[in-house]
Amino acid sequence: MSKSLGNFFTICQITQRYHPLALRYFLINTHYRSPLNYSIVQLEGASNAIFYIYQTLKDCQDGLLQLQEEIPNDGKPVRTTPDAKECISKLRNEFQVKMSDDLSTSLILTGAFLEVLKLVNNLLTMLKKKQQKQQRLLVIQSLKEIKKEVMKVLDVLGLQPPCSYTEVSGFTYYTMLRFMPSVKF
Structure with missing residues (x-):
């Protein structure tokens, strides 16, 4: 079998195993001027990262x-928690700096981006606890604003899903179960 035909079969196997967004995430994590070396471990890591991103966004x-009924539509300026404001600002700045620095996309999906996702999960946990109405509205508005910023970053990087978050996270979860039966969830 020729080397190019072998590479073709390898690519076919990879595309059946991983969601296209996981493959794109993997490619974005390599600088465009660097050679592309891959391993199953790296592809699994990309798949896990996509699962985490879209499961968080789905939640x-x-x-x-x-x-929805608690969200005011009174036209007043949106207020967010201090943590959310800081995280959004940090994400914007970090994104701009890294994109301006020779398209360092490999560094964008770490650091401030992961901090924002962790904050989303923390805010969702806060919503489950009893709070005063004003604090609850602040958390809800913070989630909306953070989600908007995350979506902007994903859009620029071409990681916006063509389907629902549920389908993306469901696909990656299914493939993890199917191809990694030894992993316990």
Whole structure:
């Protein structure tokens, strides 16, 4: 078998195993001027990262849908928690700096981006606890604003899903179960 035909079969196996967004995430994590070396471990890591991103966004979307009636539409400026404000600012700045620094996309999906996702999960946990109405509204508005910023970053990087968050996270979860049966969830 020729080397190019072998590479073709390898690529076919990879595309069946991993969601296209996981493959794109993997490619973005390599600088465009660096040679592309791959391993199954790196592809699994990309798949896990995509699962985490879209599961977090799905949880955020579900939480906001349940609280839709609590969100005011009075035209007043949006207020967020100090943590959310700081995280959003840090994400914007870091994104701009890294994109301006020779398209360092490999560094964008770490650091401030991961901090924002962790904050989303923390805010969702806060929503489950009893709070005063004003604090609850602040958390809801913070989630909305953070989600908007995350979506902007994903859009620029071409990581916006063509389908729902549920389908992306479901696909990656299914493939992890199917191809990694030894992993316990």
